Amino acid sequence: MLKNIMKAGVLALITVIAAGCASGDSNSKLTRDVYLRGVFTWWDADPQFKLQPVEGKENVWFATSAADEPLIADGQPYEWKFGDAAWQCGTNFGFLSGEADIKLGERRQSNKCSAFDNFKFTPEEDGVYRFFLDWTEELPVVYIEKVEM
Template sequence: MIKRSILLSLFVILSGCSSSTNFPIPGVNDSPDIQFNKLYLRGVFNWWEATSSFNFQQSSTGWYVDVELIADGQPYDFRVSDANWTPAQTCGAKYPGQPVNTDSVIYIVCNPGEKNLQFTPSTTGVYRFTLTPASGDEVALVVSKQ
């Protein structure tokens, strides 16, 4: 009888080790924190460079960059990334060429599978690209005319 109890206890313990968990384990299941202060708007308008004028700045409504764009009917391809194109700090489209519309929230992903976003300004002028934290590996992006 004791052998049976020990065997049953071992079976229960071992079966618990093989089950999957649905709760986060700190440092294992967490997405890396996006370091907004180290992000740059990078695209065809700045030769994909990480320059100080395209570094996101903090405001009360999120992190933003103002960019002067020409409305010539052609889309501007862009992404958001740190200076080193670190995969966990590079954010973009969920699919190639995903369009960004003025004053609409779009959720971009920050992971190695991201693609270029496309924004086509309706008029020439300064546009503000604003990022705010969302959930998981996503960030909310809004582009508005200034």
């Protein structure tokens, strides 16, 4: 009996250690790969749009729109959100409340279990943009900055 309990304990410890190693950053609130997904990414979970950590900031990530296809300032909004490959609750970030439109530099709270609540961004000038997810507080926040080239 004691031998079986010890085996179960060892197995549980190995599972916990393996899970910690798999996540990479044990302090990260993201437990799965998350991507910038929108009309300009064909809503795909494309590796080039996978969120990357912001250096020196815990629980802040970014992805950049494609440099070879800048967002065009034609007055039409681009719909987008952050989501994992399967759109799972907990890593499916759309707008929380109010207007879907988000302006450059504006910080907006996000719903991490969003179904269809896509953000809308209408660039004022053509360019490449960086999309951020800041989850340093209880509610995740998103914002956009223009990449100066």
